[in-house]
Amino acid sequence: MSTHSWTTRAVHAGKDDLAALGLHAPPIDLSTTYPSHDVVAEAGRLDEFAEGHDDGGPPVYGRVANPTVRRFERALAELEGAKAAVAFASGMAALSACLLAQVAAGKPHVVGVRPLYGTTDHLLGSGLLGTSVTWTSPDDAASAITEDTGLVVVESPANPTLDEVDVRALADACAPVPVLVDNTFATPVLQRPLTLGAGMVLHSATKYLGGHGDVMGGVIACDEELARSLRQVRFMTGAVLHPIAGYELLRGLATLPVRVRAASATAAELARRLAEHPRVTRLHYPRLGGAMVSFETSVDPVALVSAVRLITPAVSLGSVDSLIQHPASLTHRIMDEVSRKDAGISPDLVRLSVGLEDVEDLWADLDQAFRRGEVGGVRLP
Numbered sequence: 001m002s003t004h005s006w007t008t009r010a011v012h013a014g015k016d017d018l019a020a021l022g023l024h025a026p027p028i029d030l031s032t033t034y035p036s037h038d039v040v041a042e043a044g045r046l047d048e049f050a051e052g053h054d055d056g057g058p059p060v061y062g063r064v065a066n067p068t069v070r071r072f073e074r075a076l077a078e079l080e081g082a083k084a085a086v087a088f089a090s091g092m093a094a095l096s097a098c099l100l101a102q103v104a105a106g107k108p109h110v111v112g113v114r115p116l117y118g119t120t121d122h123l124l125g126s127g128l129l130g131t132s133v134t135w136t137s138p139d140d141a142a143s144a145i146t147e148d149t150g151l152v153v154v155e156s157p158a159n160p161t162l163d164e165v166d167v168r169a170l171a172d173a174c175a176p177v178p179v180l181v182d183n184t185f186a187t188p189v190l191q192r193p194l195t196l197g198a199g200m201v202l203h204s205a206t207k208y209l210g211g212h213g214d215v216m217g218g219v220i221a222c223d224e225e226l227a228r229s230l231r232q233v234r235f236m237t238g239a240v241l242h243p244i245a246g247y248e249l250l251r252g253l254a255t256l257p258v259r260v261r262a263a264s265a266t267a268a269e270l271a272r273r274l275a276e277h278p279r280v281t282r283l284h285y286p287r288l289g290g291a292m293v294s295f296e297t298s299v300d301p302v303a304l305v306s307a308v309r310l311i312t313p314a315v316s317l318g319s320v321d322s323l324i325q326h327p328a329s330l331t332h333r334i335m336d337e338v339s340r341k342d343a344g345i346s347p348d349l350v351r352l353s354v355g356l357e358d359v360e361d362l363w364a365d366l367d368q369a370f371r372r373g374e375v376g377g378v379r380l381p
């Protein structure tokens with residue numbers, strides 16, 4: 001591994017071989033199949049691929065692996081301090097692969113630390129993939145582990161309340177059961193859970209890693225043994241990342257540190273001002289920092305979200321432009337009311353994903369939205 005700083009590696013990771021290839025931008029390989037002139041040798045390689053190994057050579061078939069996607073996987077693994085990374089079509093496809101791998105290994109029980117992303121909560125609660133779940137607080141997670149437990153799932157900072165979990169303490173308490181940390185909100189710029197003892201890191205790459213609201217993807221960073229089981233599941237179930245998405249995500253990583261630091265500085269300033277706003281009843285902003293701010297408000301939250309003009313009222317997050325949404329109506333709607341309450345998600349909570357706009361323009365927009373929201377009845381045309 002290179003001796004350069006982490007920020008430098010974010011720019012160059014996954015591209016170290018380009019100069020020798022006489023290239024500057026990474027090539028996009030759109031092949032769905034690869035020539036297999038030596039059938040016997042290729043059959044042997046296919047057996048290895050089916051076992052989850054990846055020799056980095058021509059992948060035989062497009063569902064097995066892709067050279068452009070591999071570049072993104074190598075780069076993300078390096079930035080998370082992992083041996084390997086396995087990319088998927090979306091964050092939920094990545095989580096599904098983890099759950100299926102765990103069921104295949106005969107450990108179908110999951111310990112879920114709430115709050116989690118709404119669909120993650122729903123997938124675990126539904127048992128759709130053959131898992132069962134016990135919901136706990138971080139402190140009670142270890143005592144919820146049984147002989148059948150294959151995974152502890154946690155988000156920190158969590159969606160949408162931005163609750164923080166002591167990952168090191170949780171991983172220590174739960175060992176040897178691997179802790180999967182959804183690091184979508186913090187990104188490896190602010191937190192590298194594997195260095196804190198986590199077994200797996202999940203990203204909805206759709207968010208900060210892509211960073212421009214124009215690519216969907218998911219990725220798991222982990223050790224090579226877990227990566228093999230995830231590649232096996234991906235090979236069998238087919239939720240592959242498209243090569244163009246792989247290209248876009250690799251490009252996103254190069255600006256990730258700059259984007260996250262700039263947006264976090266703006267978010268910290270907005271959090272400071274929101275905390276003093278007469279219509280904010282409770283502010284949620286992580287000690288760790290970051291570009292997400294949530295707050296509870298005495299204004300009708302739906303009217304507030306509908307009243308923004310510069311900020312876009314929309315789900316998702318981590319884009320160059322700012323987005324605002326009402327979790328109880330949208331991202332966490334799929335949870336029932338009791339589960340939402342259990343997870344600490346107030347009906348008055350509003351979640352703001354801070355982008356790269358000027359802080360004064362964002363504040364002016366929020367301020368006018370509070371005033372229009374106060375009048376009430378404001379709806380988008």
Ligand SMILES: *Cc1c(COP(=O)(O)O)cnc(C)c1O
Nearest residue numbers: 090091092117159184204206217
């Ligand atoms: C969006 C999101 C997911 C799901 O990712 P998709 O790419 O939408 O499938 C999982 N976890 C968190 C924290 C998210 O914000």
